[in-house]
Amino acid sequence: MLAVDLPYWAQSLLRVLGGTVAVLLPAGTIVYIFLFKMMSFMQSRLGPMEAGPYGSMQLFAEVGKWLQKEDIQPENADKRIFRIAPLVVLVSTFLLVAVVPFGPDAYFTDFEAGIFYALAVSSISVLGILMAGWSSANKYSLLGGLRAAGQLIAYELPMVLAVIGVVIQAGTMNMQGIVERQNAGSIFGWDGLGNPYILTQFVGFLVFMIAIQAELTQAPFDMPIAESELVSGYMTEYSGFRFLMFFIAEFATVGVFTLIASVLFLGGWGVPFSWFGWSSIDDVDDWMNVVGPLIMITKMLALSFLIMWVRFSYPRLREDQLQRFAWKVLIPVSVANIMVTAILKVVF
Amino acid sequence: MAPLSNATGTTDAEVPALPGDGLREAVVADLRSNIGEALLDVRLDPGVDLWARVATESWRDAGLALRDAGFRYFCFLSAIDWMPSPFGRGEDDPSAPPPERRTEIVQGYTGGSTRFQVFARLTDIDRHVGITIKADVPDDDQAVDSWTPVYAGADWHERETHEMFGISFRGHPDLRNMYLPTDFEGHPLRKDFPLLARIVKPWPGIVDVEPLPGEPEEADTEEKGE
C-alpha cells in the first residue's frame, strides 16, 4: 500500500502508533462530544467551557490533572494485583482493536477468525475488574467487583450469539470478509445500499447493542459502578494515573466496541461498492485507505451516540433484574435469531 | 383522687358546646374506666386539646389502653425537666454577682410531684383527636416502663430521652445513645447540665470592644460594663 517498502521494525512501529491512535482518538472524541457536551446539553447546562474554545481542551486538562495526582494505595490492598488491574483492563482494549479493519489495506492483522478472537479477548477486562475489586481491601469495591463479574459474564453470551447471526450470513469470521460481503452484497438484487447487516440482522443488532451496553457497564447496566450506592464500585480506591487508566479504558472500550459493531452491522470502512463500480475488495482504490478510517469514525460516533444517549436517560437496573433480562430475554431472542438466519441462509 | 382541672379560664359560661367537645370527654371517660385510679389529673380545653397525667406504674397500661381505644398514631415521646436552670440564659455580667434565680420546681399542666416527667403525644386518626399523656418519674429511681411493646416507634424516642435526660426505660431492647457518642458523660437536656457555649463566652452584650488600629486608645473606663 505504501509507496516505500518499509523494513519490519518500521512497520511495527507504525502499527503500534496506529493502534494507540485508534484506541485513544475514539476515547477522546467520545469523552468530549458525548460525555462533556451532549450530556450537558441534555441536562440543560453548558458543560466545560473554560479550557480552550468551547471547552475542547478540557480533556487534556483532565488528563493533566489526573496525572499529577498522588497515587494512593490502601494499606491492606494486595499491592501487586492492585497495580496491575487497570493495565489488564486497558490491555484488553488494545488487543481488541488489533482486528478492526480501517481500510482495504489498513488493518493491523487479518485473522481468519477475526471476530472469534475479538469476542474471546474482550473477556480479559472482566479479569481486570475482578482483580481491582478484590485487591482493593474495600467492601464497596468488592461488591462492585462481584456484581461486575456476574454481569459481564452473563452478557457475553448474548453478544456472542448475536454475532453468530452475522457470521452465518456473511459466511466468514474474517472481519475484512464481513466488510466486503456487506458492501459488495445486494438486497433482493438492488445494490444501491450494499447489504448492511443491520437491516437483515436487526434483532441481532439490538441484542448486540444491549449486550455492549452491559459489557461496558453503562447505565442502565451500571450496577458495578452504581455511583449512588457503591461510591465508585471497583474503582473506588484508585486515584491518579491508575484511575485515569480505568477512565480511558472505559471510553476507549466504548469506541472499540462500536467500531466492531459498525464493522459487523453497518458495513465497516466501506461504502457500497456499487457506487464506484467495484466488485470485490481487490478492486477498491487506494484512497479508500485514507477515507476508510474517517468513515469508520463517523459510524462509530453514530453508534456511541446511541449508547451514551441511553446511558444518560435511564435509571439503573438492579442486579438480579439485569441477570434475569440477560438469561430469560436476550439469550432466547438471539438463539431464535440464529435459527431464523440459518434457515433463511439455506433457503435463499 | 385529684379533681378534674378544667382550666380554660372560662369567663363566658354561655359558650355553646363546640363540635368535638363530647369527644375529648369521652376519651377521658374511656381512659378512666380502663386504668381507674391511675389517672391522676386531666386538663381539657374544650375543642382544643387534652392533657392527662397517669401514675408512674401505669405508664405502659395507659399506653395500651389508649392504643386499644383508637390512638394508634404515635407522635412522639420525651421528657421534661421542671427544675429552673441555675445558669439562666448565660447573659449575666460576670463582674456583677449572679442574680437571684427561682429554684422551686413548678410543674405545668396536670401538675406532678417530681422533677422529671415523661410525656408522650398520641393521635387518633379516625376521630381527629390528640392527647398528651404525662407521668412522673420518681426522683430516686429514674426509670419508667418502656413503651416499645405498645408502639414500635417508641424505640428511638426512648433512646433519645434516655441519653438526654438519664431516664431509663425498663424493657427496652437496646437502650444506647441516639445522637451522642457512646462514651459521652452526662445528660445534656437536664437543666443542671450547662450549655457550655454560654458559660465559656458570655453573650456579647458585655463584650470588650477593641479600638480600631490607629484610633486613640479609649479610656479604661469604657472597657467593662455597658
Place this chain on the structure above:
Amino acid sequence: MTDLIDRQKLSYIAAQAADARLNVELETEGMTLNIGPQHPATHGTLRIIVRLDGEQVVWADPSAGYMHRGYEKLVEVRTYPQVNTLINRIDWLGSFANEVPFILAAEQLMGIEAPARAQWIRAVFFELSRIANVGLFLGDLGVQLGAITPVFMAFRDREYVLNLIEGATGGRFHPNFDRIGGLKDDLPKGWIDETRQVMKKQRQFADEIEDLLFGNKIFQDRTRGIGVIPAAVAQSYGLSGANLRASGVDWDLRRDQKVALPYDQLDFKVWTHPDGDCFARCWVRLQEFREATRIVEQLLDGIPSGPVMAKVPRIIKVPEGEVYVSTENPLGEMGYYVVSQGDLGPFRVRIRTASFNNISVVPWVLRGVYVPDVISILASLYFILGDIDK
C-alpha cells in the same frame, strides 16, 4: 407481644435463618457494611450499618446524630424571636415551613391572632416551601436510581421558586420571615403575578418528571413492590406526610386539624395510595407537588387586604402554658411542644420532626432487601439530616 404482623415475624425468622446459614453452613461471616456517613446516596451524614448476606440485608441499623446541633438545649437560652432564626435550619430545604408551627404555638399561648392577610401569606410561603422541597426530591429520586438527568432540571426549576422566596423575604434558603403576630413585611409589588407564572412552570416540570421518570419501566421495576410498609406499622412508628398517605392512611394535617392557616377555605385533594411501596411514596409526593401549585394559585386569588402584623408588645413575654402545634410540613408532620413559664424565652421545646420517625422504620423495612433496594427505600422515604438530628 407487640403488634407484629406476619411479615415482620417472617422476616425476623428469615433473618435468624440467614444468620444461622451464614455462620454454620458456609462458615463465612456475613459482611458488615457501612453506608455512610459520607456517601452519595444519603442526604447528608447518615450512617447505616448493614449486615449483608451476599447482596441481601440481614439487619440494618441507622446511626443518626452526626449533625446533632442540640436545638432543644439551644432554644432554652433564647428569646422567642431568636428561636425563630434557629429553627429555620432544621429542615433546610423548605425552611419557612419550620417556622410556622412554632410561631403558631407562641401565638396560641399569647392569645394573639395574626391578621387574615398574614395567615394567607403564611400559607402561600408554606406551600412554596413544599414545592421547593419536593421539587428537589423528584430530581434526587432519579440520581439515587441512576438516572442522572432529572436532577439538573429539578435544580433549574427550583431556582424559580427560590427566586420568589428571595424576592419577598430576602433569603433563598432561610427566609426568617415569620414573626409572632404576623409577618415581617408585606409582599413586594408584582410578586403575585410572578408567582402565578412560576406555578405554571412548576406544573410543567412535574409533567416532565412524570414522563421522564415515572413512566420508565426500569424505574417501575426498581420501585414497585419494594419496601412495603403496611398502614398499621406506619402508624405505630409515627410515619407522616407522604409516607403515611402512601400506605393508604388518609391523614393530612392541613385538612384534619384545626390550624390558624386558612386551609379550611381552600379546596384541595389529599392524595393517598394503597400500596405502601416505594413507588407509592414517590407518586404521592409528585401529586402533592402538583396540588401545592394549585393551592398557591387559590391562595393568591383570595389574599385579603389588611395589615400583616398584629399589635404585639415590643418585648414578647409568653404567659404560662403548654401547647402542641403541628403542621403538615413538606417532610411530614412537624410539631413543637412548647412549655412556657412566663419568661422571655421558652422553658422547654420538644421539636417533633418528621424525618426522625420516618427513619426509625428503617430497621424494620430493610430486613431482607437487596443492597440496591436499600437505596431505593431511603430515597423514597426522603429525609433531611437536619430534620433527623435537630
